[in-house]
Amino acid sequence: MPFKNREEYGGTSGHRQSRTETAVHKIESLILQNEWGDGERLPSQRALAEELGVSRPTIREALVSMEARGRLVIQPAKGVFLSGPGTASGKESATGVKVQASANLSGRESQMYQFRYAIEPAIAGLVAVNATAAQVEDMRVVVASMRRALESRDIVEFSRLDFTFHSQMIEAANNRFFTEAITPFLGLFFESQTLPLTFDESVQETVREHEEIMEHIREGRSAEARKSMEWHVRCVARRAGVNLIE
Template sequence: MPFQPIEPRRLYRQIADQLRLLIQSGEFPIGARLPPERDLALKLGVSRPSVREALIALEVEGLVEVRMGSGIYVHSRDAANSVVAESPLETIRARQLVEGELAAQAAELAQPTQVAALREALQTMRDEAAAGQVPIQGDRLFHLRVAEMTGNSVLLRVVGDLFDERHNPLSVKLGDYFENPASWKAAIAEHGLVVEAIAAGDAVRARDAMRHHLSCSYDRLMANWVPTSDKVKT
């Protein structure tokens, strides 16, 4: 059963469906290593981020096993319930658009007490990280407080909903691979730049700082991943 090109407008779910069919048909037997992420993207005519999310979905379903430094292997032909969740990488891009503008508005509208509350949320992140915890509570509070500064309850709800997508199965699994004390240290520093821009009332710098932070978040999830076979040979 040959690979079938996938239209770019489709999401990771269609890629996972096709890979699942190939596994269940015996194209890739149990124990076989799947082609590298780069090769799958070329064969399917899609982006590597979409392939990565599809592979993570198949791992969550129990069809494949990720062996760090080796590759991705077929684990079973019988999937658990299919993963249906928002794309973590598309969610970050959506947040980049929405929250960049909110940060700019926050810089124009923020009151001193609100800036103090934002600094407090950032300190919560630092305290959580220092205690060896994933600083999710402080992170969520930070982004909500930026949204609160706009005085728009609808946008506040949107920011909360987008942030909470990080708890979906795909986001959790990606976080398991890519989030660590070093990545959170970088993220906290990026949050600090947002605070300083908002405190200075600099809308342009606040927008850029928020977009930069979320762009870095995206890049961290697209760092070198798993298989040695995915590296370009020299």
């Protein structure tokens, strides 16, 4: 899909933006320049990354952030679309974040939890032994930010950070086979992580589970990190109304 990109991008005066924020602004500029309207499909993540000079993980985070704000709709296996009539799925909360009732879960979502249960514990075990010190620190910062988002009851930021953490885990395994296998399903990953969007005890449990995973990763305890991630995915699925069979 050809598109215009005439602008040279730079930071805004006096304000240092994160890489994700910068990518969001670049994508928004492309939308304006090309006059893309509601319901229009955006270029692929690869095309956006190459055109904007941004890494694909950063593009993914930017798209997820924009979806959390109600700007985009990510449809697994179909693409990313500007929000508009016929593009939304599920209902929207007061914050603009999509919420899907567990009673309406389709077989696809149940299968994604099963996929996560099989794959993510293995990834966590690899992260404990393969991640660089910088990657471990990045994940630690995200988990600490999740705790702050919980305390401030910022549901949009919490959802974004939750997705960011699991995306970082995939990268920090430093195994290209996992990265290439999971990348096409990241949109559905995000959807499965944001089904139960209420600030109650279950969200506090989610943060504690992430903190436990990070403790094992920092100590290089592969088996324990694997078990903690296995428990986390089981709990997330249960909170969404999906009972996993071991």
